[in-house]
Amino acid sequence: MASSEIEVVSSDSKAQQNPSEAPVIDVFSACAYGDFQKLRKFVEEDGASLSQPDLNGYYAIQWAALNNFPDIVQYIIEHGGDVNATDNMQQTALHWVAVRGAIAVADVLLQNGARVEAVDVNGYRAVHVAAQYGQTAFLNHIVVKYQADFDAPDNEGRSPIHWAAYKGFADTIRLLLFRDACQGRQDKEGCTPLHWAAIRGHVEACTVLVHAGTKQELMVKDNAGFTPAQLASDKGHRHVALFLSNAQRAHSNHWLGKFWSGKMADIGYAPILFCTIIILTVLFINSILAAPNLPKVTAVVGLWGWAAVSVSVGSLVMFYRCSKDPGYLKRPGDVGYHKDTEDLLLNIDLNNSSMWTGNWSQLCPTCKIVRPVRSKHCPICKRCVEQFDHHCPWISNCVGKRNKWDFFVFICMGFLTSFLSAAVAIQRIWTSTPNILTEETWVHHVVVQHPGVVAFLLLDFIILLACTILTTSQASQIARNITTNELANAIRYGYLRGPDGRFHNPYNHGCQKNCADFLIRGYTDDNEIAWPALQQVAR
Ligand SMILES: [Zn+2]
Ligand SMILES: [Zn+2]
Structure with missing residues (x-):
């Protein structure tokens, strides 16, 4: 399994450097370091082209996009740069933006005709790169505003949720599950997102996936015949293996296992x-x-x-x-639930809201609600509880x-x-x-x-x-x-x-x-x- 672990777009070669330390000698370095004055000079006085790639095949628009300079990106577009120009890996500027999650630059690119579904040689779209780097806000933005397909598979059959699980970005997983991303899909190796989270030993990612998932994801075997619990145990992630096998037991058909982990947990003491x-x-x-x-x-x-x-x-x-x-929060479909917009996350002012603290764990993938701060989903009651204190087995109820x-x-x-x-x-x-x-x-x-x-x-x-x-x-x-x-x-x-x-x-x-x-x-x-x-x- 180790040899099959996935490689991601490397960000090391694309790191932002301090402009004062680096020489700005051409349009590419001017774009990379955000030196707008020199860029203007190169283009307007020296007649440099913005539509040609550098020696490595990268375009000026990619450098400006990666380092989050929306005004430079706008300038490049207005002066002959192609928003959909691709490098040797077939990556566009939008792929590079996704690494940093720069929303302002993405807006400039997409409003000027960049293709949100552009695919590179690995089959990665911007949504995949965003998931690989845990850029949850960016991912949400291109999905809500530009209808990016958050369930698209890459060449290996992995969708963004596979990547978020592999990298352990629990918040990105929450967002994708909240949007109903398919969590049961198997890639070409037969692995589901839960397999990858288990292989890498990401406890929180596994918890989110299991709580929002069904028995199927716990039992499904990859091409080599292993369940997520077996893989976690193989890789020496004891906490994850224990958690997954407990969850498996709760779902198992054996009456004793069902009794202790299922029924008894529900009835409590x-x-x-x-x-x-x-x-x-x-x-x-x-x-x-x-x-x-x-x-x-x-x-x-x-x-x-x-x-x-x-x-x-x-x-x-x-x-x-x-x-x-105890203070259950209303879900879509409950009596008295008010849904005043098509998209819940559109309605929230992400920049300034008493409801939103920038904590993606406020999304409940199970109840499909954006819950207020201090509330939490109780896996035993299967509901979100306002001002959640704890689930008390002795009263068989949450305290909220x-x-x-x-x-x-x-x-x-x-x-x-x-x-x-x-x-x-x-x-x-x-x-x-x-x-x-x-x-x-x-x-x-x-x-x-x-x-x-x-x-x-x-x-x-x-x-x-x-x-x-x-x-x-x-x-x-x-x-x-x-x-x-x-x-x-x-x-x-x-x-x-x-x-x-x-x-x-x-x-x-x-x-x-x-x-x-x-x-x-x-x-x-x-x-x-x-x-x-x-x-x-x-x-
Ligand atoms: Zn919930
Ligand atoms: Zn509870």
């Missing part, structure tokens, strides 16, 4: 948690409050005991409320904008009831045993005489520990207005980085306001944040 709460409450009433072998409860202990039972019942109500809509308050109250109640009932249980046992016994025999006495209390305390301590950890971490996140997902994946989100590149949370309005917003409304309003211009588009 909510029934177990529900039964645990019921069992604990019954045990508490039977073995502690109304136990026949313990003295009658005093008024104070009884009050605390029944308070613990009430909170426990209350927590069941909150448990039920947690299972409601709409149910985070309920979730927080639920775990607080869990903490309170387990703490109160443990205190009451210990008090009851302590006061009921004779003082004359030594410590060892006291423990023995309790285990033999009150097994129900011991069972209750063991289970209750586990719940108490879990609730304490959860409540503390959630409270600290609420105080800073950051979600569990953002904390865990901070590196992935551009909006969590300040101008100096270090972590900065733009949603943190100070502890007091964060907490007040959460307690009153259950969430904070994110729409007030104004985002800086998108880098890829601005240049």
Whole structure:
């Protein structure tokens, strides 16, 4: 397989150099270094031609295009340069533009008659080159504005999504999948995009492809008979191999695999948690409050005991409320979904929008929506959730904008009831045993005489520990207005980085306001944040 790995257009020979260091001796170097004055002199005074290639067969328009000089490109076109001139590799200026993703130059070329589907000797079009270099904004631009075919195969049968997968550009893959690029196509070696992402060990690319894909892509074999999981394992990419084989198991027909990875993942542990709460409450009433072998409860202990039972019942109500809509984002076809334009990405002002932060991970290839910042697609619920916190298997639901308050109250109640009932249980046992016994025999006495209390305390301590950890971490996140997902994946989100590149949370309005917003409304309003211009588009 190693010998078959694909070669890409090299950008090294086309690197931009500092104009002050390089001598500008002819029209080609003037174009490459953007020296408009000298270019004019060569053309208008010395009569140099702009329609002839240099010694290597490259054209002036290619050099100006590669190095992003739209005004020079315009000048060349007006002075006899051919927008569709091809070098020895049959590449046009548009191929070279795609390397850098310079949108302004592409506009000049395409508006002056450049062919968007021009093919070089390898069968690469501008869309392939853009995918090879991860120029997502550029790719989107030529697809939306000039109807470039984003699914066209090259000479080896590879479409742009194969290339994006091979190079590990997850954002480019997201865009292509969002536009319904075919992810099941096999190239001449029988490889799908997932095969290539697996061969190269690109974790994020594999994740995006698997979440948006079907069972077919996981099971399909290349010409040598290997699935993506086998190839990843062959190449020593253990994380990818493990991820792919887990995904395969979830889709497998074997009932046990399906049960554990499929059905069980869907149902989660909510029934177990529900039964645990019921069992604990019954045990508490039977073995502690109304136990026949313990003295009658005093008024104070009884009050605390029944308070613990009430909170426990209350927590069941909150448990039920947690299972409601966590803030699913509407998809095309859902009731109440507003689609006000033909193309979603056309409607977004990529340069300045509170909706768009220049993060292509805002595209959901599965739900086909552009989701607001802070939301995420949950692969278990198979929906995008607004202000996604995490998917909690214990409530079998996501925690998001709409149910985070309920979730927080639920775990607080869990903490309170387990703490109160443990205190009451210990008090009851302590006061009921004779003082004359030594410590060892006291423990023995309790285990033999009150097994129900011991069972209750063991289970209750586990719940108490879990609730304490959860409540503390959630409270600290609420105080800073950051979600569990953002904390865990901070590196992935551009909006969590300040101008100096270090972590900065733009949603943190100070502890007091964060907490007040959460307690009153259950969430904070994110729409007030104004985002800086998108880098890829601005240049
Ligand atoms: Zn989604
Ligand atoms: Zn979920």
